Amino acid sequence: MKCPYCGKMMEIGMIQSPRELAWKKGEERTVRRAAAFEGSVILSKADLFSGSAVKAWNCVDCRKIVIDYKVSPDMNR
Numbered sequence: 001m002k003c004p005y006c007g008k009m010m011e012i013g014m015i016q017s018p019r020e021l022a023w024k025k026g027e028e029r030t031v032r033r034a035a036a037f038e039g040s041v042i043l044s045k046a047d048l049f050s051g052s053a054v055k056a057w058n059c060v061d062c063r064k065i066v067i068d069y070k071v072s073p074d075m076n077r
């Protein structure tokens with residue numbers, strides 16, 4: 001994937017966590033699951049043994065990370 005900011009090729013990798021990975025509206029930090037918040041996007045549900053992970057592209061020059069959440073959850077593991 002090319003970086004949407006500078007146009008250089010980005011490096012593929014993973015963002016991982018022992019818990020669910022999700023995006024939710026606003027800036028309030030919480031430990032509650034994303035399903036509790038309307039409009040949230042669950043990027044990867046947590047597995048007891050392997051945690052959660054989602055593919056992500058990194059541009060080290062711009063210090064930006066892009067996540068495409070159209071990718072199916074099965075492909076994120």
Ligand SMILES: [Zn+2]
Nearest residue numbers: 003006059062
């Ligand atoms: Zn860039």
